Amino acid sequence: MAQRKLELSATMTVDTKGLTRELEGKTVRILFADGEEQVLRMEFVMILDCHDSCDGFVYKLLSTNRSEKLEKQKQHAEGFSCLGRFEDVVSWKLEEDGKFE
Numbered sequence: 001m002a003q004r005k006l007e008l009s010a011t012m013t014v015d016t017k018g019l020t021r022e023l024e025g026k027t028v029r030i031l032f033a034d035g036e037e038q039v040l041r042m043e044f045v046m047i048l049d050c051h052d053s054c055d056g057f058v059y060k061l062l063s064t065n066r067s068e069k070l071e072k073q074k075q076h077a078e079g080f081s082c083l084g085r086f087e088d089v090v091s092w093k094l095e096e097d098g099k100f101e
Helices: 002-011 067-074
Strands: 027-032 037-046 056-064 081-084 089-094
Touching (some): 056 067
Antiparallel strands (some): 027 037, 027 089, 056 081
């Protein structure tokens, strides 16, 4: 049974919405499904071979249209890292080029 699960997970594909490791260290603007728009610095994009809840991206929040998140971030001297999920991303763009993906 365990062998079968490994085979299935190895064939799963993840829709990263075009977010790749090439974006690490870059500033990205993301529109999320719940209407939140964030400007963030991408720290790490991960696709793990365990289950979909492991897949996503780690980032530092730079700005958002949700003021309560900014207030929470200000309470930490160096900010904090957030975890985003690919399935929540509607669109994104590099902050430098202004073109949504």
